Amino acid sequence: ATIRREDYRPYPWLVPDVALDFDLGLEATRITARLTVARNAEADASDTIRLNGDDIEPLSIKVDGEVSNDWHMDGSDLILPLSGDAHEIEIATAIDPSANTKLMGLFASNGMLCTQCEAEGFRRITFFPDRPDVLSTYRVRMSGPKAQFPVLLSNGNLEAQGDGEEGTHWAQWHDPWPKPSYLFALVAGDLVANSDSFTTMSGREVALNIWVREGDENRTGHAMESLKRSMRWDEQTFGREYDLNLYNIVAVSDFNMGAMENKGLNVFNTKYVLADAETATDGDFDGVEGVIAHEYFHNWSGNRITCRDWFQLSLKEGFTVLRDQLFSQDMGSEPVKRIEDVRILRGAQFPEDSGPLAHPIRPDSYREISNFYTATVYNKGAEVIRMMRTMAGGDAFRKGTDLYFDRHDGEAATCEDFVTAMEDGAGLDLTQFRLWYSQAGTPKIGVRMEHRGDRAILHLKQDVPPTPGQPDKAPMPIPLRIALFDRESGQHDGEQLVTLTKAQESFSFDSISSLPVLSINRGFSAPVTIEREISQDDLVFLAAHDDDPFARYEALQDLVVSHLKAAVSGQLEEAAKRDGEEAITSAFASVLADDSLDELMRGELLVLPSETYLAETMLVADPAAIHSERQALRGAIARALESEFLNLHERAGAVPFGMDAAAKGARKVKTQALIYLAAGNPDVARRRAWSQYEQADNMTDRQGALMVLCGLSGIERTNALIDFYNRFQGNPLVIDKWFALQASSMHPAALEHVKALADHQDFTLKNPNRVRSLYMAMAYSPHAFHAADGEGYRMIADLILALDPINPQTASRFVPPLGRWRRIEPKRSALMKEQLERLAAAPGLSSDTHEQVSRSLG
Ligand code: ARG
Numbered sequence: 001a002t003i004r005r006e007d008y009r010p011y012p013w014l015v016p017d018v019a020l021d022f023d024l025g026l027e028a029t030r031i032t033a034r035l036t037v038a039r040n041a042e043a044d045a046s047d048t049i050r051l052n053g054d055d056i057e058p059l060s061i062k063v064d065g066e067v068s069n070d071w072h073m074d075g076s077d078l079i080l081p082l083s084g085d086a087h088e089i090e091i092a093t094a095i096d097p098s099a100n101t102k103l104m105g106l107f108a109s110n111g112m113l114c115t116q117c118e119a120e121g122f123r124r125i126t127f128f129p130d131r132p133d134v135l136s137t138y139r140v141r142m143s144g145p146k147a148q149f150p151v152l153l154s155n156g157n158l159e160a161q162g163d164g165e166e167g168t169h170w171a172q173w174h175d176p177w178p179k180p181s182y183l184f185a186l187v188a189g190d191l192v193a194n195s196d197s198f199t200t201m202s203g204r205e206v207a208l209n210i211w212v213r214e215g216d217e218n219r220t221g222h223a224m225e226s227l228k229r230s231m232r233w234d235e236q237t238f239g240r241e242y243d244l245n246l247y248n249i250v251a252v253s254d255f256n257m258g259a260m261e262n263k264g265l266n267v268f269n270t271k272y273v274l275a276d277a278e279t280a281t282d283g284d285f286d287g288v289e290g291v292i293a294h295e296y297f298h299n300w301s302g303n304r305i306t307c308r309d310w311f312q313l314s315l316k317e318g319f320t321v322l323r324d325q326l327f328s329q330d331m332g333s334e335p336v337k338r339i340e341d342v343r344i345l346r347g348a349q350f351p352e353d354s355g356p357l358a359h360p361i362r363p364d365s366y367r368e369i370s371n372f373y374t375a376t377v378y379n380k381g382a383e384v385i386r387m388m389r390t391m392a393g394g395d396a397f398r399k400g401t402d403l404y405f406d407r408h409d410g411e412a413a414t415c416e417d418f419v420t421a422m423e424d425g426a427g428l429d430l431t432q433f434r435l436w437y438s439q440a441g442t443p444k445i446g447v448r449m450e451h452r453g454d455r456a457i458l459h460l461k462q463d464v465p466p467t468p469g470q471p472d473k474a475p476m477p478i479p480l481r482i483a484l485f486d487r488e489s490g491q492h493d494g495e496q497l498v499t500l501t502k503a504q505e506s507f508s509f510d511s512i513s514s515l516p517v518l519s520i521n522r523g524f525s526a527p528v529t530i531e532r533e534i535s536q537d538d539l540v541f542l543a544a545h546d547d548d549p550f551a552r553y554e555a556l557q558d559l560v561v562s563h564l565k566a567a568v569s570g571q572l573e574e575a576a577k578r579d580g581e582e583a584i585t586s587a588f589a590s591v592l593a594d595d596s597l598d599e600l601m602r603g604e605l606l607v608l609p610s611e612t613y614l615a616e617t618m619l620v621a622d623p624a625a626i627h628s629e630r631q632a633l634r635g636a637i638a639r640a641l642e643s644e645f646l647n648l649h650e651r652a653g654a655v656p657f658g659m660d661a662a663a664k665g666a667r668k669v670k671t672q673a674l675i676y677l678a679a680g681n682p683d684v685a686r687r688r689a690w691s692q693y694e695q696a697d698n699m700t701d702r703q704g705a706l707m708v709l710c711g712l713s714g715i716e717r718t719n720a721l722i723d724f725y726n727r728f729q730g731n732p733l734v735i736d737k738w739f740a741l742q743a744s745s746m747h748p749a750a751l752e753h754v755k756a757l758a759d760h761q762d763f764t765l766k767n768p769n770r771v772r773s774l775y776m777a778m779a780y781s782p783h784a785f786h787a788a789d790g791e792g793y794r795m796i797a798d799l800i801l802a803l804d805p806i807n808p809q810t811a812s813r814f815v816p817p818l819g820r821w822r823r824i825e826p827k828r829s830a831l832m833k834e835q836l837e838r839l840a841a842a843p844g845l846s847s848d849t850h851e852q853v854s855r856s857l858g
């Protein structure tokens with residue numbers, strides 16, 4: 001059934017207190033839930049209460065202490081008549097966690113028990129109003145075999161514990177902060193902790209524990225440091241202080257997502273907790289830091305203030321992503337982080353916004369909410385709040401967030417509440433800006449610069465493309481940071497913010513003696529596509545002179561994108577093609593020679609636009625042509641600059657290992673150099689990569705070298721793959737890399753490799769990380785996925801069919817790549833559609849996967 005935002009009604013009952021009693025077992029866990037309920041004066045009265053369930057049955061029901069038989073099921077919901085103003089309801093249920101392959105609700109992982117309740121997993125444990133606007137305080141008692149589950153955790157504070165009969169023990173937890181059911185968590189298992197403490201700004205001493213399986217504790221140091229830095233940063237930057245004496249994090253290896261912000265008891269995918277230099281790359285370290293911060297920041301933006309309903313998801317996710325982005329910007333290199341975040345947005349969100357699954361950051365309807373944990377809700381949601389910050393300025397923005405936290409603390413709020421607080425606190429008028437919440441689609445901004453007399457005139461127009469269900473769009477406010485460069489001096493008179501609010505608008509700038517070079521959307525101030533009329537020379541100018549690092553990166557990207565678009569269209573004459581390659585090569589030569597750049601930034605500037613992003617810039621894409629033209633350009637750059645890349649590889653190779661920015665930057669350019677060399681001179685690259693692999697004293701160098709070797713043929717490839725596997729056998733996160741590197745490699749036979757790996761003894765459909773490491777890597781590697789005969793599409797459809805009965809949430813995540821069919825050349829397009837139709841016709845498809853398939857066919 002379709003749920004609509006406009007149908008929201010408050011729940012007729014309040015549930016102030018919940019007491020849960022768990023009798024734990026891997027195969028059988030028995031739950032008794034006691035709910036106190038009272039009429040909600042703010043809702044329409046009802047003489048029944050509807051409690052959601054999913055895959056559970058009531059074993060017994062009592063109302064006010066009396067056994068009740070006066071109930072019935074409506075689908076999977078339990079309906080009970082209630083006549084008075086306040087009651088106590090007691091319900092017993094039993095579940096088999098070991099059979100819970102969906103990994104929603106209470107499930108078993110590696111002999112431990114843990115929960116995932118967001119968004120609708122709590123109803124798989126007990127019958128409950130499983131919606132985020134019902135807030136309760138929870139008291140949780142659990143008991144189980146002490147040898148099997150020595151550690152018993154839930155939200156809040158430990159109140160009491162003791163031993164029971166026959167080798168059992170128990171613990172009782174109480175969370176004083178009212179919360180919705182999706183923030184409930186329970187963990188029971190044989191775990192060890194890395195423990196530390198943090199003193200908050202008001203002097204509260206908080207015990208910090210990161211719980212992992214024995215043997216993993218020496219890889220939790222970075223997560224702990226990241227947690228403490230997050231806690232301090234949120235105090236300093238947003239004035240937010242932690243509100244319990246205990247903060248627990250548990251790492252589990254079977255998990256559908258990155259992590260979960262349960263109050264006082266975060267549950268994490270091991271991927272975002274465990275890191276040391278030998279087994280994790282610099283990118284993995286950044287991932288740990290970012291996700292630890294994200295879940296911590298949810299304590300305020302998510303837990304203290306939660307969402308009224310799931311249409312408001314971006315209220316907590318968009319805001320929290322912005323908060324974690326700003327944190328990481330402050331911890332490392334601000335421009336590099338910004339470039340990475342924009343790359344994610346363009347790689348994941350732009351395609352979503354331009355395809356059949358496009359939806360506004362605040363959707364209007366859904367069938368399965370888990371399908372809406374998207375790059376749009378998360379990453380575009382963050383960009384929308386970032387625009388408010390840009391328009392308000394940092395200090396006013398802080399006044400807005402202060403007011404929001406203050407005004408709505410303890411509530412289940414809406415996106416509208418956030419926007420209103422921003423208006424009142426930051427002094428913005430966001431009347432028109434609200435369109436960013438309701439309209440889907442990435443605005444296209446047309447840009448033309450004109451010079452007349454002593455004035456420069458900037459002509460802007462906007463077009464918000466139609467998206468499913470939204471054929472006509474209104475113009476939105478587009479805040480653009482710009483600078484006008486004087487060609488002669490290479491300088492500008494300061495950055496300005498222009499906000500385009502109409503379909504077309506012109507902005508005039510006085511005392512400008514000649515046509516300036518326009519730097520626009522600096523820092524990526526608005527999540528839009530810029531279509532500027534600009535010469536190759538001006539792009540080269542900006543790529544060399546722009547003092548905004550993002551704009552400089554962007555000019556280089558534009559240079560490459562416009563060249564490759566022309567090359568792919570086949571309309572580029574040989575001479576023009578060589579001119580283009582030369583311009584690009586000389587721009588890259590300046591990047592390689594520029595002493596003012598740090599290596600991290602140099603590494604960013606050297607990254608070519610991805611094949612996915614290139615496809616996105618074309619109305620209809622030919623993936624094979626994009627792949628070969630991009631590789632050809634890389635080869636041309638590499639051949640022209642071979643000695644520069646060799647020097648870079650050598651210079652960076654001489655930097656000793658460290659976790660400082662300089663050493664990280666050296667590692668980044670080292671592998672970048674190899675990637676170019678591989679395209680220009682494979683023999684040299686193979687030797688260099690092999691020696692980088694062999695000499696590596698850290699995973700960044702080792703994985704980088706292996707990645708390059710994976711794309712080349714030869715005995716070095718085989719030897720490195722065997723060595724890597726043997727070296728890291730028994731470390732699942734590293735074996736995930738081994739699968740992913742082969743699946744996403746540039747090797748012509750990558751698809752054959754994926755087929756063989758699916759039969760590998762270490763491959764399993766039961767572990768989401770492993771499934772993603774093989775098949776997500778392939779589905780997002782265009783040259784494998786878009787194999788001309790449609791084999792990649794068929795393999796993804798086969799996977800979806802096999803995985804759907806086991807784990808529908810993860811299965812449905814593989815549909816979007818196939819959903820791109822309308823934007824791909826006709827032959828492949830038909831093959832993609834054929835697989836979607838095959839999926840649509842499959843009997844017994846989960847509602848998760850079904851929703852994505854039918855929207856994709858749309
Ligand atoms: N709230 C979690 C986070 O952003 C993610 C939960 C994802 N849930 C889901 N059903 N996909 O940190």
Ligand code: ZN
Nearest residue numbers: 294298317320
């Ligand atoms: Zn989140």
